[in-house]
Amino acid sequence: MNQTVIKIEGLSKTYCIRQVGTGTLCHDLNRLWHKIRGKEDPYLKIGEVNDRSSQGQTCFSKALDEISFDILQGQILGIIGRNGAGKSTLLKIISKITTPSTGIVKLKGKVASLLEVGTGFRTDLTGRENIFLNGTIMGMGAKEIKQKLDEIVDFAGVSRYLDTPVKRYSSGMLVRLGFAVAAFLEPDILIVDEVLAVGDAEFRKKAIGKLGEISHDRNRTVLFVSHNMGAIKSICDRTIVLNKGQLVFDGETDLAIQHYLNDVSTVSDVDLANRSDRNGNGQLRFEDFTMTNKMDESIPVVCTGMHIKFNFNIDVKEALKKTKVFATFRSSSGYTLFICSNFFSNDFYDLEPGKYKITMDLPRFPLSSGQYAIDLKVTSGKTVLDEIESAVTLDVENGDFFGSGRIVTSKNGVLIDHTSSIQRIEH
């Protein structure tokens, strides 16, 4: 039977999210004063639930809140959650980079963390020198590295460039080399944070295969953080879901992913009424935004290929003729990907004062995983009535667009319906 290698009990971490400034010294002195009198840290108690969308009362927030769980030897544990859920903080505590505010972690064995590929690479050093430097940073002996050198170089596919400074490497080579150093040095516990976000599909496949091998064949433990549900699904035996610093699910990977996608407490309702960064003459204003599925139930996350409705509530102050509503979907780098509008169907809206709900119905959502922004604009003739840039930021998760059972994992792209066929034209 496999033994427990990591035991986490009541782990919490409070961060001060304010910038260091002149107030800091004052806080420090106050803290010291409490300590001298043997009292508790006065700033530790006022941590509150870490909700990004509401501004906190204090500058202290809990990144992790009373987390407890065990990990068995040989397990690949997936950790998922939205950005800011506390995944990285958890990994940083386990790998000793930072300390918890309260709670305890017990470990068995050597831990290596791959929180970022190629940590500590020096661009002026050669590939070989960097392998040694990187390996020793992760606590390995030079002898051990020498033994594994050939395997590392082979996996990374850099044998030809071993004595070239890594600044001449392509970014793909750097990623492969960084991953190979950590994966081949065989720590008892390997911590991997979102490294598969970089690198091409072939590397991802190879890396996932290697992680599976480390855990199943060599009985090592892997902690794996990713936003790539496909990758999580394919290798994790068990997955935990974090939300606002709390452990909300722990169990089978499929159920965990489902739980994560359905997590209703996440932001699906965006208040637009109070946005001040808007243009337009104010005869009409966007009030809020919601996302629903085809049964009009509120949903938190969009998946590629899903039937989805975007609803915008507007407040009309004066009677308006022939209004056109535009929702422009942009990639995170700012390019327009597609536009939804009543303009294209020549179905202009004539509005009386009052409140309306505009629904845009997309039977198969075409964007692949990544982050996108939606710009909103209403015009009447040439007059801009209301315009908000980046009114909504949209996190899209991988999904099955083509209904073929294949999860599309490409990042930041538009998928379109198409067919592909082949015909022999000559014998």
Add this chain to the structure above:
Amino acid sequence: MEQWTEIINSDGNSFSSQINGLWKYRDLILELVKRDFILYYKQTLLGPLWFIIQPILTVIVFTLVFGQMAGISTDGLPCMLFYLAGVTFWNYFSESFRQIAGSFIENQNVYSKVYFPRFIIPVSIVISNLIKLGLYFVLLAGFYIYYINHGYELRPNYYILLLPVLIATMGMLSMGMGMIIASLTCKYRDLKFLLSFGIQLMMYVTPVIYPLSATPEKYRFLFLINPMTIIIETFKFSILGKGSFSFMNLFYGIIITLIIFFLSLVIYAKIEKDFIDTI
């Protein structure tokens, strides 16, 4: 029962585990020293020669400015030799001090991604500067032999046996002062601005370009607060035979150094556990 190899709690990494880390990460120290040495002259034409060119140019400029133009006394010793002896020690101290003081901020990228005892980098800096110090000594020996052959009377004495003590004290002093500044700059960047001109000013109150005997007798005790004064003065006395030496002063300098060193360990232990959150 259950054997845990590591317990992580809010107290951070215990000091003894970090001292053990020094041995566990010995290969890392070696790699860092090697890397430091290689990077120093990567993509340069003259390569390791730079280790020699730098002190020679410094000494020549000192000789012209302080020796010829300003006419500052060198206790009757050849200017070049007198300055080189001072610069050898001073450069070790100032370089180690400067590098260590900046090391936490400079390496925060690595520190925030992977754990190893944080003082590994300061230790590697102290060691890699020792190699440079060795090269300085070779240069110094060259000048020394040249001047003896040209009939200068230099009187080295048995106090030269104190050299390891002097180097160890200097290493500890630079590490102690460096770690104090490094620890404090994590939170308060103000010190960063003080550092470079602070080091420059400190050189002028250390007998690098003048002998201690040239300082006004009334204020000499002020110069002696600085352990580097005693270290450099003792070194010059032991190889050149001029200057002053007293066991009392040396003893006192070592005590100050130890106090600074232990103070730095206390501050370091205090900030080490979560400095990555404040940096």
